[in-house]
Amino acid sequence: QVQLEESGPGLVNASQTLSLTCTVSGGSITTKYYYWMWIRQPPGKGLEWMGAIAYSGNTYYSPSLKSRTSISRDTSKNHFTLHLSSVTPEDTAVYYCVRDTRVVIQTRDSGSWGQGTQVTVSS
Numbered sequence: 001q002v003q004l005e006e007s008g009p010g011l012v013n014a015s016q017t018l019s020l021t022c023t024v025s026g027g028s029i030t031t032k033y034y035y036w037m038w039i040r041q042p043p044g045k046g047l048e049w050m051g052a053i054a055y056s057g058n059t060y061y062s063p064s065l066k067s068r069t070s071i072s073r074d075t076s077k078n079h080f081t082l083h084l085s086s087v088t089p090e091d092t093a094v095y096y097c098v099r100d101t102r103v104v105i106q107t108r109d110s111g112s113w114g115q116g117t118q119v120t121v122s123s
Contacts (some may be wrong), residue, residue: 002027004097004114014123018084022097022114029078030055035103038071040093042115048093052103053080053108060103087121095116 008020022036029036037052051061053071061069064083073080084091095118100111 002099002112004099004112005113006095006117008015008095008117010118011120012080012087014088014121015086018082018087018091018119018121020026020082020097020117020119021079022081023077023079024099027099028075029073029080030075033101034099035060035101036080037071037098037100037103037105038095039098039105040091040095041063042090042093044106047106047108049104049106050059050082050084054103078108089123091121092119 004024005023006020006089017021032055034055038050039047041047050065051069051071053059053073059071068085070083093115096116097114098111105111
């Protein structure tokens with residue numbers, strides 16, 4: 001069974017770049033036909049899909065975050081990484097890494113999810 005685990009700083013200063021890594025076990029990030037994505041949930045708000053990287057290495061981003069977001073991967077370490085630049089307190093959220101057969105998901109009723117990691121952006 002695949003397992004995903006997020007790691008990264010819990011506190012980031014405004015204007016800096018947030019980097020989170022998702023380490024995958026029990027499955028390869030190059031296995032067809034999975035997508036590996038980042039989803040976040042700000043306090044008191046719903047889930048927000050941020051972007052994904054496919055098994056092929058192709059990337060997809062939310063239009064609202066595209067200018068600030070990049071997702072990369074290291075197949076030798078079987079992990080993928082989110083970079084979110086120029087963060088503000090509005091980027092405070094629980095960040096999840098997720099695997100699914102769809103490139104975009106917006107609910108928790110499908111996919112394999114990490115436990116989530118809280119990120120707070122300090123002004």
